[in-house]
Amino acid sequence: MSVKAKKRKGPTTTKVKEERKVPEVKLIPVYIMGKRYEVPEGLTLMKAMEYAGYRFIRGCGCRGGTCGACGTVYRKPGDYKLQVALACQKTVEPDMYVTQIPFFPANRAQYEFAELTSAPEEVFKLYPELFRCVACNACTKACPQGIQVMDAISALKQGNIAEASRISFECIQCGLCTSRCFGELAQYHMFQLARRIYGARILPRAEHLAEMVKAINEGKYDDILNELKRVKKDELEKLYREREEEPVTAGEDWKPRDTTYL
Amino acid sequence: MSYLGYPDFFEPYIKKVEQTRPVRLEKRRRGEEFPFMSLKERQEMLKYHPDYKEEGRREIKVGPNKGYRIAHEFVDLLESKSRVDPDKVDLTSDDYEADVLVIGGGGAATIAAIIAEENGAQVLMATKLRHGDANTMMAEGGIQAATKREKDSPYYHYLDVMGGGHFKNDPDIVAAFVKQAPDALQWLENLGVLFSKFPDGRLESMHGGGTCRKRMHYCADLSGMEIMRVVRDEARNRRNIKVLEFSPAVELILNEHGQCSGALLYNMETEEYLVVKAKAVILATGGSGRLHVQGFMTTNHYGATADGIVIGYRAGARLSFLHTVQYHPTGVVFPEQIEGWLITERFRAEGADIVNVHGEKFVNEREPRDVESARFIKECLDGKGVPTPTGKVGVWLDSPMLDILHGEGRVRTAFVGKWKVYDRLGIDISKAPMLVYPTLHYQNGGLKDNAECETAVPGLYVAGEVTGGLHGENRLMGNSLMDIVVFGRIAGRNAAIFARERAKEGKLTLDHVKRYHKELKEAGIKTNRVAPMLLPDYTSPEVKEKQLTVSHLGTLR
Known part of the structure; x- marks a missing residue:
């Protein structure tokens, strides 16, 4: 039996500046958790679900593709293949079957970061299941960020924390890789550990930052700032106008003429 | 094609x-370069800015800032009733106890929780969505700190912050900020935040709007996400930090001595209201883009609905710089x-x-x-x-x-x-x-505090976007990520100290909510609105019409 759908107006947009006519839009069918709804084409999965009447508590976060709250799996008709997306990023397609995975119970190790060294064994110790990876690559296929997840896991297995950090840098920790993992690894927690070790124990430290902190702690700028706080608005505006501008194209070696307040 | x-x-x-x-x-x-405008030309140009549209705002009729003109969307929330009838809440028994209660789940809240824990406090974090679901996660550009002594110093950072904020910023807060920014950056480096660096470890840096020196540091274009991931990871390692997700605060609770002594939480999934008793409270609920002020689109997170402003104001905290919103x-x-x-x-x-x-x-x-x-x-x-x-x-x-x-x-x-x-x-x-x-994009103002993150309510500390003062009337790029680190740390430390040294045992009360309701009535405000709204509503009008048993006020049923 075919169900006759009534024409609905297009979705309300958030920009209101001037009231404008919302054109009639084409509706397409989508199956949300197996149930059929008709939604306007061109919407993201997230907006389509809201259009259908869902009000998110879970499964919705930044709505900008960076927080990992809205991991979603879907399948298209006639295709055996399970696909993944972020609901806030993926545009609806006709007849998709969609469900969100807003939470996945993944193993996360507890550790004292201050006690960790840069040795690869730190990762092995905290996540021995790392070696359960059978290199099936399901994780990579499941990554909505397009990260080469399995390559990063391989790097970790080889003790290459730096490489794993670089490959996984854009990880939004949505957990979809983990949901598909044959070896039951929590890849995104492992990468988090690797990146912290890389940042704090492997990459060289910023010496100039340490020097500035030292100068501040020695009170070098206390008088300057106390004086500035008392400056009247007119005088402050003058100081502001006259401050020397570092050119956009200047290199790291640029130095200002006036060094009084450095 | x-x-x-x-x-x-x-x-x-x-x-x-x-x-x-x-x-x-x-x-x-x-x-x-295309010439910069003079200060006078800038002033002229601002006439085209939505903040300067008088029809976009009105006076608020109740509370400590009565008469203050701010956007209708804020006034609507502030001239709303509580989600609960204060008489119906049983405050004689509590569901959770903590030394420090942190309300919020973003960068400022998480950093405050870590530092409060380091200062000996048992910490409870109450977050509306997941831990880390916040505007911090979405910040892309960078984080400002004067780190290169041969060309920059806190002096220049101070001038830039003040110039950006139309010289109206709170000087004490700005001075504390620029002075502690480098140390805050180093704290992040120690935690393992992956800043973009040259091979020798020197931080890459660049300009942002309104900076005179290149002091914007960054983690590719995912600076906020990287910082949030790392501090959240660190908080999860701390055994004395507990996190309650999907449980936003809907009222602050005071005690008979007028100190802030906890909050009423709402479990959005089970719809229970839960009492948390604490010796000090840190409010770090972030901003308000989802109010869609003047109908503008927003970059903000789903949960950015000004909840902290509403409950803080009801409890007696003042507002500052809330008349400006950043586009x-x-x-x-x-x-x-x-x-x-x-x-x-x-x-x-x-x-x-x-x-x-x-x-x-x-x-x-x-x-x-x-x-x-x-x-x-x-x-x-x-x-x-x-x-x-x-x-x-x-x-x-x-x-x-x-x-x-x-x-x-x-x-x-x-x-x-x-x-x-x-x-x-x-x-x-x-x-x-x-x-x-x-x-x-950003709520420039918020709840008024000082350089120690204290508000008018003893025991109530604030940090991050929910506050007003640092950025004056306009925030510069890279100063909000640094804001949450510098003042998250200060709030965490001071709240822990307050909990240990100044908090007094006393009867819990929601009398301030009753007084607020009375004030609304006396001001002649007749409304069914309730606040905080907790979540925005993007249900289509056609669907809404048919949802007969949902009142569409936040998640309130």
């Missing part, structure tokens, strides 16, 4: 940009799927031009955000904006220039987050420009 991934409609417009690009590139290479100049206008999304200022800082429908430059790309936004709005009002097939208007951000200026692949590597988002939609932003318009 499409041109560089855009619908054909845009082809003639994009070709204009391509036509003028070689000459503009040549100017860039020579270091020739980020470069929000996406097209494609529709990503409407409102933020395009980081770093594109402009690295040398991408802003051009109008004729492919002409009309503004320096590094004016303070309010001025830059106002200038875009003016250009479009003058009929020199680029139209879209969806009836909107914007200006071009010429990103392909960066691959030519800094070497092929610059956009793909330095702006990998944004490149991917567009790539999914079939547009390669290293080849095609982006169409942008101002979008609601």
Whole structure:
């Protein structure tokens, strides 16, 4: 039996500046958790679900593709293949079957970061299941960020924390890789550990930052700032106008003429 | 059919940009800049800024800031009733106890929790969504600190902050901020935050709008996400930090001595109201973009609904600088799927031009955000904006220039987050420009505090976007990420000390809510509104009409 759908107006947009006519839009069918709804084409999965009447508590976060709250799996008709997306990023397609995975119970190790060294064994110790990876690559296929997840896991297995950090840098920790993992690894927690070790124990430290902190702690700028706080608005505006501008194209070696307040 | 991934409609417009690009590139290479506006010209230009539209705001009739003119959307929330009848809440027994209760789940809250724990406190974090679901996660551009002594110092950072905020910022707060920023950055480095660095460990740095020195540090274009991931990971390692997710605070609880002594939480999934008793409270609930002030689109997180402002104000905290809201100049206008999304200022800082429908430059790309936004709005009002097939208007951000200026692949590597988002939609932003318009981005003001994060209510500390004072009337790029670190740490430490040394045992009360209700009544405000709203409502009107048993006030049923 075919169900006759009534024409609905297009979705309300958030920009209101001037009231404008919302054109009639084409509706397409989508199956949300197996149930059929008709939604306007061109919407993201997230907006389509809201259009259908869902009000998110879970499964919705930044709505900008960076927080990992809205991991979603879907399948298209006639295709055996399970696909993944972020609901806030993926545009609806006709007849998709969609469900969100807003939470996945993944193993996360507890550790004292201050006690960790840069040795690869730190990762092995905290996540021995790392070696359960059978290199099936399901994780990579499941990554909505397009990260080469399995390559990063391989790097970790080889003790290459730096490489794993670089490959996984854009990880939004949505957990979809983990949901598909044959070896039951929590890849995104492992990468988090690797990146912290890389940042704090492997990459060289910023010496100039340490020097500035030292100068501040020695009170070098206390008088300057106390004086500035008392400056009247007119005088402050003058100081502001006259401050020397570092050119956009200047290199790291640029130095200002006036060094009084450095 | 499409041109560089855009619908054909845009082809003639994009070709204009391509036509003028070689000459503009040549100017860039020579270091020739579009002149900055004078302070007077900036003041004139701000007339086009939405903050200066008088019909957009009204006086608030109740509370400590009675008579203050702020956006209708804020006043509506502040002139609302509590979600609960205070008489019905049993405060004699509590569901949770903690030394320090942290309300919020973003950067400021998490950092405050870590430092409170380090200062010996048992910490409970109550978050509305998941831990880490916050605007912090979405911050792209960078984090400001004067770290290079040969050319920069807290002195210049101070001047830039004040200039950006129209010299109205709180000087004590600004001074504390610029002085502690480098130490805060080093704290992040110690935790393992992956800042973009030169091979010798020197931090990469660049300009932002309104900076006189390149002091913007960054983690590619995912600075906020990287910082949030790391501090959240660290908080999860701390055994004395407990996190309650999906449990926003809906009222603060005071005690008979007038100290803030906890909060009433609402478990959004089971719909229970839960009493938390604490010796000190840190409010770090972030901003309010989801109020869609004046109907603008927003870059903000789903949970940015000004909850902290509402409950803090009811408890007696004052407001400051809430009359200004920041519109980020470069929000996406097209494609529709990503409407409102933020395009980081770093594109402009690295040398991408802003051009109008004729492919002409009309503004320096590094004016303070309010001025830059106002200038875009003016250009479009003058009929020199680029139209879209969806009836909107914007200006071009010429990103392909960066691959030519800094070497092929610059956009793909330095702006990998944004490149991917567009790539999914079939547009390669290293080849095609982006169409942008101002979008609601940041709550410049909020609850008034001092450099120690104290409010008018003893035991109530605030940090991050929910506060007002640091940024004056306009925040500069990179100062909000640093704000949450510097003042998250201060709030955490001071709340822990208060809990240990100054908190007094006493009867819990919601009398302030009763008094607020009375004040609403006396001011003649008759309304069914309840606040905080907790979540925005994007249900279509047709569906709403049929949801007969839902009142559509936040998640309230």
